[in-house]
Amino acid sequence: MNGRKHLLKPLAQCRSLLQRFKATRSLTSTKLLHARIIVSGLLSTSGSTAPVLSNLALTYALCGHVPHAAALFDELPVRSPSLCNALIRMYNLCGRHYEALYVFVRMLASGWCPPDYFTYTFVCKACSDLSLLDVGFAVHGKVFAAGFDADTFVQNALLALYMNCGAMGAARKVFDEMHERTVVSWNTMISGYFKNSYSGEAVMLFKLMMSAGVEPDSATVVSVLPACGNLKELDLGKCVHNIVEEKGLGNKNIAVSNALLDMYAKCGRMDEAQAVFHEMDKRDVVTWSAMINGYALNGDVGKALNNCRLMQFDGVKPNPVTISSLLSACSSSFLLKLGRCFHGWSMRQKLESDVTIETALIDMYAKCKRVDVSFHVLARALQKKTAPWNAVLSGCVHNGLAKEAIQAFKQMLIKEIEPNLATVNSLLPAYAILADLQQAMNIHGYVARSGLVRNVEIITGLIDIYAKCGRLESAHRLFNDIPRNEKDIVVWSVIVAGYGMHGHGEAAVLLFKEMVHSGVNPNEVTFTSVLHACSHAGLVEEGLDLFNFMLHNNPVKPHFDHYTCMVDLLGRAGRLQEAYGLIRTMPFKPNHAVWGALLGACVIHENVELGEIAAKWLFELEPENTGNYVLLAKIYSALGRWKDAEDIRHMMKKIGLRKAPAHSLV
């Protein structure tokens, strides 16, 4: 009795020491303590060795030293559920999830060491990190059988598991059946929906949570803010900002401020982002990256660069995300030289073999029309990752290199790199460019076999391909198969454009009206599609009606494209004066496309006066475009004004343009 009392103190001391080593991750200290425990004979004499041992093993695990940890557990004479749980937890912590599952299986097999609700939360975490949905379902079955299905922790772990595996339906079912939802349950659902690119659902759940009277915490805030940014829900974002201020969540949690800053940046409010930035007393890489990315998104490369400099003055080193943001700023502004500089910088930072950076580099070179360099970067990429390949595919398509994209995709399959949704999404436009029915049917077959056909984006891509191939029946069949509530603005635009492109203006207008009727609000793209359809089919009155509808009853502001369509529509119909009138009342300076449409119409209707006006503007706006000179000369020739036609040819020679082939002048 005496000896035992004497030993209790060192044991308590061990525990507090281990607690400290766990926090500091000090392997050397842990090893020393381990040695002292053995030398002191503490383990052989004490009755409560198991907690010390499991603690020691956990500490080893946290220090990243699994061999010692695993060996310790093997030495243990008796394995209680709590020890096994600690082992599973340890394997989870160091990323060896399969070993974690193996311990679980052994627990089940042993018969005398039944898993408890702690075990199940850890096991769910293991499946979640491994994205093993099948195993997850099996585990869920065991949860039911063991009667742990009403435990909130287990339920929350299941929610996270299903969300991580993309099984939103399964997650929702668990969530709906929970009798007690903690703030963690709500947070898991919100962030889960966002991660599965269902920002709308995420926002909706947040609103539900608020009306249910659940107190949001910092995790809630950082889960819902990215969704607000994604949807450009500035008002909701501001509400969340108010909550943060009221509860003082941003004061000690840098993630909260970073999320706020990013939300404002995504909503295009760099002033507000700057204000959040200003208020922060500490800034890390994420803060700076979010700022840089914000300016990049809003097209202000100068400010992005400036923030990059300030970041370095602040002593913060860039990470792959920082550099990718800078590279994407270069891609969207076609700054090849600057992009090359960042390529060099990534090399000096020893980050050039990071997948994120490789992908950003491939994207940057492709957008700057250097697909050759993109392929070069891809060739040097060692990892068998999908993302860089996707970037190459979309880079090819972006440059109209359909055959190269398809070739690259075949290479991908040969190299056994697994295609994903983004792969197919990047690839399908290549088939739309080719407009080859046989090949289209081949890829349709592939997509069907890959099981991706359930995705609306993919179906939209297929509809576009069939439409471009002229197979409107096939396109329409695919369109009809999409459930009514899943038909989004993009798929409507594609089908309208498909009919329009082949001269079926009436069908296009009808579909457009059906879309509006079904409650989908047209955007600038849909208006372009339908106006284009009208101009192709010569539906002047319908076109004018729709254009007026757009001007007066719709929040969508008309753009160059819409005016171009209208000028084209009126012009083709011979209503040249009206077309010219429209150009003169445009709310912005007419561009080359608008004048080009008028000039084209003047050629058809042999109208010199307006043709000359249009041409005069075009010579100024795009002096090196030979086509404009040719078209004006064509009008002169048609009217027998050979001298004027000859003058135009002289004019071209004077500004040093290559002489157009003679036949096009007549």
Add this chain to the structure above:
DNA sequence: ATAGGGTTAG
């Protein structure tokens, strides 16, 4: 002891 959280990306 247990579950959820910030910047990029095809």
